[in-house]
Amino acid sequence: MAENLIKPENLVYEKSKSMTERELHYCPGCGHGTAHRMLAEAIDDLDIQGETIGIAPVGCSVLAYYYFDVDMLEAAHGRAPAVATGIKRVLPEKYVFTYQGDGDLAAIGTAETIHACNRGENILIVFINNGIYGMTGGQMAPTTLENMKSTTSPRGRDIKTMGNPLKISELVAELPGTYYATRHSVHTPANARKTKRAFKKALEYQKENKGTCLVEVVSNCPSNWKMTPAESNKWMEENMFPFYPLGDIKTPK
């Protein structure tokens, strides 16, 4: 009989402590799972699971509270930064993060996003940008690219009538309260690791009360982009990255 290799000394990979056992509901190939995992790893590495409070948005990640094994609240659509403000102001010693999609953060919640950043709330805003409303079935998002098709821009986004895709991370980076704004992806192991490093940095800044940190993750939506996961990643690299370039947008001076 073969030797049993499942021993602690042979372990090279395990579930993050800050993730629950619950099976993710996300579509195959979606970036949410990896983004969750990277944030959970960052929380584990900093050993702050018991001091972290997260806020789930309305959108595909509405059920994020089932997956992060930290205390979590479900916010109304777009209101996560206001909810985070309420929490952080009464529990300033805790780590507080919001996890929001593009519709939640950059359309219905734009005011809350901008004002939380402008006040320099000591929170981490995780912003998943896949240029589409996922949960409601593929409608145009504030970040939908020009000419990109969605169920509410079936002939492609016409910027003359539908407005321009919004680079909200660049916008909030202009605000004095924003301490750190950076854009990453999770579609390759190297990129995922960079994202995790950004999360860790942001949480470390939060400990020092430096101000608002926003980590954008440009991601895919195979289901609503109507592509295979591999195609969607390629399409993301070719179309999303040129308009939403990866890298730091604002770093501490």
Added chain:
Amino acid sequence: MKELRLMKGNEALEEAAIRAGVDAYFGYPITPQSEIIEYLMAEDTEKRTGMVVLQAESEVAAINMIYGAAGCGKKALTSSSGPGISLKQEGLSYIAGAELPCVVVNIVRGGPGLGTIQPSQSDYLQSVKGGGHGDYKLIVLAPATVQETVDYVKLAFELAFKYRNPVMILSDGIIGQMMEKVELFEQMPRSTKEYEWATTGKKPGKDHVIVTSLQLKPEEQEEVNLRLQAKYREVEKNEVMYEAYNIDDAEYLFVSFGSCARITQKAMEMAREKGYKVGQIRPQTLYPYPAEIINKLADQVKGVFTVEMNDGQMVEDVRLAVNGKVPVEHYGRFGGMIPSPDEILNAFEQKFIGG
């Protein structure tokens, strides 16, 4: 120690909030209640008791800050007036759905729309009947004096935490803006109590806490609704408050709440002087509504007359309580107009005695 002061309603309310050990206030300026946040800022509450006060970017943000602070088990307070309360309804629905405690003050002004900055009672329906989406109730307290405003701040937080439900203090521009003698209670310490339902960080060996109002399975959402309904039945059983005047020999019953009840009371006294045996019920809780006493008195009186500074919003609840036993009539003024005792008496005579 008893402390008597002459205070404006809005300021007395906030002094009571500080003394009740409130942890956080989030609000947005709107007339006629902007003194509330001004008073808190002037008092430098962070120094005085550690109470957090923040001027939010909007009514919507303010109520969601309340949701966050309430989710952590803190005593959270916000205030506004009609148009701002309309904006807060989304947040109130979420707070009720997630079963969190908080207190919301509504210093009502006349509507609809931007309306007027003068006092009104036209937010009865949006306060008492839920207001936002879904089947939920706010516990609604209606003070008629500055003293009651102060006392209700303390009571509102007790009820909010007892039932884990938002409580509204439904006041109006008269009570908010007028000065009266008020007896203040002593400073209470801010609570350090931790609640098992609150998100304060996952405890070792315990499950993480989730605060949500979402249940995707209809069976589970119905269960939430049934639990809420059971809670509301408890509230209805335990928390009804009203004042009754001259009801023992009453042949007619006036029903009026808040500031308007004080004017109606004067009209009742004038009616008595003219020989009409009039009694009055002043509901102090608008939800739960004192339906039982009104129903009982409907067996005794010839008619019930409601007086409100609106188009007869509460009269719907009075009619439900009377249940067709006797005629129910309403008299109201709108848009910031305040009825006088004379015109109330005239209206009563016209409707019930005959010109």
